[in-house]
Amino acid sequence: MRAAFEQYPQEIACIIVEPVAGNMNCIPPQPEFLPGLRALCDEFGALLIIDEVMTGFRVALAGAQAYYGRGAGSDLSGENHRRRDAVGAFGGRREVMDALAPTGPVYQAGTLSGNPIAMAAVASPA
Numbered sequence: 001m002r003a004a005f006e007q008y009p010q011e012i013a014c015i016i017v018e019p020v021a022g023n024m025n026c027i028p029p030q031p032e033f034l035p036g037l038r039a040l041c042d043e044f045g046a047l048l049i050i051d052e053v054m055t056g057f058r059v060a061l062a063g064a065q066a067y068y069g070r071g072a073g074s075d076l077s078g079e080n081h082r083r084r085d086a087v088g089a090f091g092g093r094r095e096v097m098d099a100l101a102p103t104g105p106v107y108q109a110g111t112l113s114g115n116p117i118a119m120a121a122v123a124s125p126a
Helices: 002-007 032-042 064-069 116-123
Strands: 013-015 049-052 076-082 086-092
Touching: 002 032, 013 032, 032 049, 032 064, 049 064
Parallel strands: 013 049, 049 076
Antiparallel strands: 076 086
């Protein structure tokens, strides 16, 4: 990763990573991996986006990034919340979130964005 950032410092905007490699039988990261990515992104001014769709609330209450990253923290994180229907959510640092519509110029859409059936299922008591 460092070599890529050094070769293309103005062309890499972010690193997107799953904190646990879900497509390889849920391989956890080495202890220095997530903090190392955080440090690299900070050094080069890139965002660290941690995809917690599979691990959010499942590995730890604060997510796999907190459990394995020892406080590495992401600039933007997505998680999957579900009861009976699939529901996704994401959040991040204020300056990242402020760039998204409706307050900012960047439109964000997802598979289940604004799905009224999924929202009703999450809100129901049973």
